[in-house]
Amino acid sequence: MSEKGISAERMLSAQSDDANWITYGRNYEEQRYSPLTQISTENVGELGLAWSADMDTARGQESTPLVIDGVMYFTTAWSKVKAYNAATGEEIWTYDPEVPGETGVKACCDVVNRGLAAWGDSLFLGTLDGRLVKLDRETGTVKWEKQTTDPEKSYTITGAPRIIDGRVLIGNGGAEFGVRGYFAAYDAGSGDELWRFYTVPAGDEDENSPEYLQKAAETWSGGVLGSENGIGGGGTVWDAMAYDPNLDLLYIGVGNGSPWNRAYRSPGKDGTGEGDNLYLSSIVAVRPTTGEYVWHYQTTPGETWDFTATQHIMLADLEIEGKPRKVLMQAPKNGFFYVLDRETGEFISGDPYVTVNWATGIDENGRPIENPETRIDKTGKPALVAPGALGGHNWHPMAYHPGEGLVYIPAFEAAMMYAPEANWKPDPNRGFNVGFDLAAGDLPPDEGFRREVAGTLKGMLVAWDPVAKKPRWTVEHPGPWNGGLLATGGGLVFQGTAGSEFNAYDAANGKKLWSFAAQTGVVAPPITYTVDGEQYIAVLAGWGGAYAITVDGDLLNRKAPVRNVSRMLVFKIGGKAELPAKIDMAKMPLDPPPSRASADVIAAGGKSYARYCAVCHAPGAVGSTVLPDLRRSGSLVNPAAWQSIVHDGALKDNGMASFKGSLTKEQIDAIREWVIFRANQDKVMKSEQ
Structure with missing residues (x-):
């Protein structure tokens, strides 16, 4: 290892490494807090662009860059890696793992990647198709790669690895598609798997199974675990991790169930949902050396709404009720902000940080007090639930300012209609395995209603006081899906927005002090660093991710569509660089063929579309600015061309894989007829405006 290598000692002192x-x-x-003060509330108005670099991937950008000894390393969409001189923007090397394009259909939420881990003189990357890759940090050449998932199943990796004393930790995603969740540790030197921790039982536990899985199995009943359909129950560990070296505890966040609807996943004798279904939607503490279970806390027992607990986990030392407490903090999807004792998992507090209607609060034992009307796996009736499946906070990282005692949350509100689906069957090949009638949640063609629903969507930056258990201040954004956060010793909080801005706020009161027109939505979190004593702020810009590819693009982006311009932006005081001129978006005309199919065919096509297509092309087939708008597809007028794409996989290298294992040609053509019907509806609406 060179003198500049990343060691255990260097990782332990990372906070003081300005x-x-x-x-x-x-x-x-x-904590995503930097003590750097050179850029402050006093001079942030002088911040300017130092350099920028355009990416070759026009998809969502969610990466946190690493900066090590003057070199910046980061991932982009499709799991590519870049290295730049952090002061000048000169490209040093690039690496492409050549993820097969058809892997994109396995990714619920865009072909994104959130970052790298560093150890010694190497970098470690999780690829979308489930590989763990070790790269030489100086050259970007591959040292080894390991397949960490079953390539025959719909596993993906989008999260950043973490490394503890030479152990590379990585989880995966895919719960919506029916996989069984786990995360594992790999030896940084050899790539050998050291241990694997499953988050849900397999369904065949006995006295030889790990005790924690035996206990988990007692909280499941019947359902799909270990079934011949190959549905694994979910519980994927696709993002959050944190580590306390003094307690030697690794904390991970566990995702949603598969299917979402507990009535199918874990039915009781009456056929409705039963059991807490551990360790779904839980925070779990393990020993990083062995993978030994230590404790857990479940944020949403028996989850049925896609309320993952994979959101950012943060550790801090706080004084609560006059006593010092070592705490763990999280704002998961379910809308409550949790403070736990990180040594024991004891519940300290849980309070709503956004509008919540599925529960009225958290009792003294840390269990939610549920609203029975929203427990659709019990009632069997549709319900409008807040938060919805995107949560009150998604993957976007929070930040903590120790001087202010505040946690900054990139929060939003987006309720969802959940409608149980009768006679639902899992599909282990393609499509969402959620157990709800997704077509029933589509917005109707009446534009007035669509506008009313859109008006309920909110975005906000919440400065949450975890001791007082309430927000100290809030900044309202026009809509959801705003960027991750950075807090600094200069009294600043930085955040990008869906409105194509990159902003700096006063950490004490939320006053906007500076703004930069980024030309694209910014969802990734910023970082800060110094080179030769000069402070820089960097953020990877590029609209994308789950909300961006499923949003009603015509409606929410009518005035100013959010383009994807994938670009690294780096700032410093007095920076004079400029971006290229902004290019306006142009759409093909909405000119579909006439809709002549029967009402039954159109209805069947809409149902199939909702399960298999809406996750990428939006529920109303309105498309986004990231993926194609099917209403404007030239293949609508050519049934053979449509079949060649959807059935035969003609565009698999672009991410549009074949659906022939899940949909018949008749079903595929019915989807085409439904898209034609939707296109004609919207054409009429536009002509009447």
Whole structure:
């Protein structure tokens, strides 16, 4: 290992290393706070662009860069890796793992990647198709790669690895498609798997199974675990991790169930949902050396709404009720902000940070007090639930300012209609395995109603006081899906927005002090570092991710569509660089063939579309600015061309894989007829405006 290698000692002292950003959350506590003060509330107005670099991937950009000894390393969409001179923007090397394009259909939420881990003189990357790759940090050449998932199943990796004392930790995603969740540790030197921790039982536990899985199995009943359909129950560990070196505890966040609807996943004798279904939607503490289970806390027992607990986990030391407490904090999808004792998992507090209607609060034992009307797996009736499946906070990282005692949350509100589906059957090949009638949640063609629904969508930056258990201040954004956060010793909080801005706020009161027109939505979190004593702020811009590819693009982006311009932006005081001129978006005309199919065919096509297509092309087939608008597809007038794409996989290299294992040619043509019907509806609406 060279003198500049990343060691255990260097990782432990990461918070005091002002010049660098050597791990995903800046330190093991994942606080995303830098003590740098050169850029401050006094001079942030002088911040200017130092350099920028365009990417070759026009998809969502969610990566946190690493900066090590003057070099910036980051991932982009499709799991590519870049290295730049962090001061000048000169490209040093690039690496493409050549992820097969058809892998894109396995990714629920865009072909994104959130970052790298560093150890010794190497970088570690999780690829979308489930590989763990070790790269030489100086050259970008591959040292080894390991397949960490079953390539025959719909596993993906979008999260950043973490490294503890030479153990590379990585989880995966795919719960919506029916996989069984786990995360594992690999030896940084050899790539050998050291241990694997499954988050849900397999369904065949006995006295030889790990005790924690035996206990979990008692909280499931019947359902799909271990079934011949190949549905694994979900519980994927696709993002959050944090580590306390003093307690030697690794904390991970566990995802949603598969299917979402507990009535199918874990039915009781009466056929309705039963059991807490551990360890879904839980925070779990394990020993990083062995993978030994230590404790857990379940944020949403018996989850049925896609309320993952994979959101950012953060550690801090707080004084609560006059006593020092070592705490873990999280704002998961379910809308409550949790403070736990990180040594024991004891519940300290849980309070709503956004509008919540599925529960009225959390009792003294840390269990939610549920609203029975929203427990659709019990009632069997549709319900409008807040938050919805995107949550009150998604993957976008929070930040903590120790001087202010505040956690900054990139929060939003987006309720969802959940409608149980009768006679639902799992499909282990393609499509969402959620157990709800997704077509029933589509917005109707009446534009007035669509506008009313859109008016309920909110975005906000919430400065949450975890001791007072309430927000100290809030900044309202026009809509959801705004970027991750950075807090600094200069009294600043930085955040990008869906409105194509990159902003700096006063950490004490939320006053906007500076703004930069980014020309694209910014969802990734910023970082800060120094080179030769000069402070820089960097953020990877590029609209994308789950909300961006499923949003009603015509409606929400009518005035100013959010383009994807994938670009690294780096700032410093007095920066004089400029971006290229902004290019206006142009859409093909909405000119579909006449809709002549029967009402039954159109209805059947809409049902199939909702399960298999809406996740990428939006529920109303309105498309986004990231993926194609099917209403404008030239293949609508050519049934053979449509079949060649959807059935035969003619565009698999672009991410549009074949659906022939899940949909018949008749079903595929019915989807085409439904898209034609939707296109004609919207054409009429536009002509009447």
